[in-house]
């Protein structure tokens with residue numbers, strides 16, 4: 035299979051070979067482009083966004099990653115408007131990563147859409163499978179959060195620092211911990227009077 039065929043196949047969720055020359059090359063390209071993006075820190079926003087447009091599937095207006103941003107391929111990542119990621123964000127996008135509008139990431143957030151095979155022989159042979167991650171609008175992901183494959187996080191939700199997300203998290207809640215669980219709903223009482 036050529037690279038395009040492999041990309042489509044991986045999105046089917048079936049086991050794929052992680053070690054093909056085409057995927058190794060695609061990862062190398064992503065390192066070169068993320069190097070270019072990280073090194074462009076301080077340059078005008080439109081120049082930096084043009085690099086992201088080459089790297090990612092699509093981006094909205096006002097997308098900013100602090101250095102150092104890394105991704106596996108880039109071609110499966112969609113980011114909405116007004117996105118901010120603090121330092122050392124990592125996105126492994128074997129499958130799709132879809133991020134809504136007005137999303138904030140604390141430092142050291144990691145999203146991992148791929149798992150290696152559970153069976154050790156299959157794993158050594160390069161067996162992998164990937165499932166998408168979906169993050170809604172107005173979500174805040176705290177520092178050092180790990181997001182595993184196949185999960186969705188609902189609109190307006192906050193994920194506490196250090197959490198490991200293994201299952202879907204609903205809208206309008208604070209959730210935290212390892213594994214990440216809902217702590218409480220976000221309500222009118224959370225308004226402080228800060229001018230918006």
Ligand SMILES: CC(=O)SCCNC(=O)CCNC(=O)[C@H](O)C(C)(C)COP(=O)(O)OP(=O)(O)OC[C@H]1O[C@@H](n2cnc3c(N)ncnc32)[C@H](O)[C@@H]1OP(=O)(O)O
Pocket residue numbers: 120138139140141175176177178192193194195196197208209210211212217
């Ligand atoms: C762009 C950027 O994001 S940069 C800034 C980066 N900053 C961060 O990453 C900080 C993220 N903030 C947090 O994790 C906060 O704890 C929040 C926002 C999730 C919750 O804050 P609060 O609503 O004030 O929660 P509060 O401190 O009252 O805690 C409620 C309960 O949740 C627990 N809890 C809070 N945060 C966490 C956490 N990260 N992991 C595990 N448990 C937690 C508390 O221990 C407490 O448990 P208890 O009721 O058994 O005592």
